[in-house]
Amino acid sequence: MKVFSKGGANSSKTSKKIQEEINKEVDEKVNVLRTISFVTTKVLSVSLFIIFIQSFLYVKSYLAKDGYDNVYITKGFRSFDAEQERLGQTSLLPLKKSEQTKYVDTRSWKLNTFELTYCTTGLAQVFLHFIFCVTVVLFDYVLFYILNLVRIHGSLELGIRSNGTITIVVHGNGPVADFYRVIFQGLDNNEGFSSNLHFSRCLPSPNIPYALNIPVFLALYLVAIGVVCLRGYGMRLRRKISAYYYPEQENARIAFLHKTIQNSRAGVQRFLRQHVRSTHKECTIKDQLRFSKWLRSKCQCLEKVLPNRNQRKCMSCGQTDTESGSSLKNCTEEKAGETCKAMYCVDCNAALAGVCPLCCDNDVALKE
Numbered sequence: 001m002k003v004f005s006k007g008g009a010n011s012s013k014t015s016k017k018i019q020e021e022i023n024k025e026v027d028e029k030v031n032v033l034r035t036i037s038f039v040t041t042k043v044l045s046v047s048l049f050i051i052f053i054q055s056f057l058y059v060k061s062y063l064a065k066d067g068y069d070n071v072y073i074t075k076g077f078r079s080f081d082a083e084q085e086r087l088g089q090t091s092l093l094p095l096k097k098s099e100q101t102k103y104v105d106t107r108s109w110k111l112n113t114f115e116l117t118y119c120t121t122g123l124a125q126v127f128l129h130f131i132f133c134v135t136v137v138l139f140d141y142v143l144f145y146i147l148n149l150v151r152i153h154g155s156l157e158l159g160i161r162s163n164g165t166i167t168i169v170v171h172g173n174g175p176v177a178d179f180y181r182v183i184f185q186g187l188d189n190n191e192g193f194s195s196n197l198h199f200s201r202c203l204p205s206p207n208i209p210y211a212l213n214i215p216v217f218l219a220l221y222l223v224a225i226g227v228v229c230l231r232g233y234g235m236r237l238r239r240k241i242s243a244y245y246y247p248e249q250e251n252a253r254i255a256f257l258h259k260t261i262q263n264s265r266a267g268v269q270r271f272l273r274q275h276v277r278s279t280h281k282e283c284t285i286k287d288q289l290r291f292s293k294w295l296r297s298k299c300q301c302l303e304k305v306l307p308n309r310n311q312r313k314c315m316s317c318g319q320t321d322t323e324s325g326s327s328l329k330n331c332t333e334e335k336a337g338e339t340c341k342a343m344y345c346v347d348c349n350a351a352l353a354g355v356c357p358l359c360c361d362n363d364v365a366l367k368e
């Protein structure tokens with residue numbers, strides 16, 4: 001159909017051409033969506049490939065390095081420790097407070113600090129994704145609202161009516177002129193022209209977004225949060241699976257971990273002994289040079305007025321009885337006719353293996 005009017009108003013585009021243009025535009029948009037979908041599919045397959053690579057790298061490091069991801073106090077470790085104890089070595093279990101944050105007891109359901117760090121990172125990623133999803137859903141609803149408004153207010157009917165008159169007048173005289181006059185007689189045209197344009201067919205008919213998708217999304221996000229929270233346990237499982245397939249390597253790793261903890265304790269012990277000695281030296285010198293002590297020695301009546309600085313304190317960490325939560329243990333060894341006045345809290349006493357560094361100078365005597 002060609003849209004035209006005799007009244008002078010004309011349209012330069014045919015409806016077919018308009019349709020072609022609309023199709024072309026829609027095709028362009030669909031192509032963009034197709035490209036996005038294509039890229040997403042590829043990215044998903046790449047992420048699967050990345051998981052595969054990560055697993056491979058983990059197994060490789062697990063086999064190659066005894067210290068890699070070797071922080072788990074497993075059933076195997078406990079039996080190894082018991083075996084060592086039977087052979088006359090010091091048992092490393094239970095772990096000390098400072099070690100409990102560093103190593104993971106697989107019997108405990110509680111996640112360790114660094115395991116929780118992984119969970120926090122994962123939760124942040126899920127949260128960002130959730131915000132993205134909310135934006136997309138909102139955009140969907142806003143788009144529906146706008147298109148709906150266009151549909152309601154854009155419904156327009158256009159009626160074009162026009163009247164045209166064609167009168168053929170043959171001028172001249174003679175038989176030919178008379179002949180034409182006879183022919184065109186009655187061809188005078190006096191017809192109306194009317195055309196109606198309905199825009200409703202071109203208007204969008206948006207579908208309301210599928211509301212049931214929202215609970216599905218929420219359920220999926222809850223699952224994702226659950227998976228992220230279980231990531232810490234997943235990491236434990238990763239080691240367990242590797243241990244199942246490589247039991248010999250697992251035994252070597254257990255022995256390595258045992259030795260590592262032992263060495264680090266000996267290192268800590270050495271450091272503590274040095275620290276206690278230097279603290280003791282500092283206290284002794286400060287005490288000798290204290291002004292209040294001099295005043296006390298000069299005047300006995302000031303004894304009650306001056307503050308008493310000789311509080312019961314752990315020689316190593318400086319905690320008092322109340323701070324440590326248990327009474328401090330006094331060292332009662334005698335050295336050169338004098339009784340040692342050093343005192344230690346339970347933790348420091350255990351860390352020093354019950355040996356007072358001020359009374360026993362011999363570091364070689366430390367059990368390793």
Ligand SMILES: [Zn+2]
Nearest residue numbers: 314317345348
């Ligand atoms: Zn202490």
Ligand SMILES: [Zn+2]
Nearest residue numbers: 331340356359
């Ligand atoms: Zn002592």
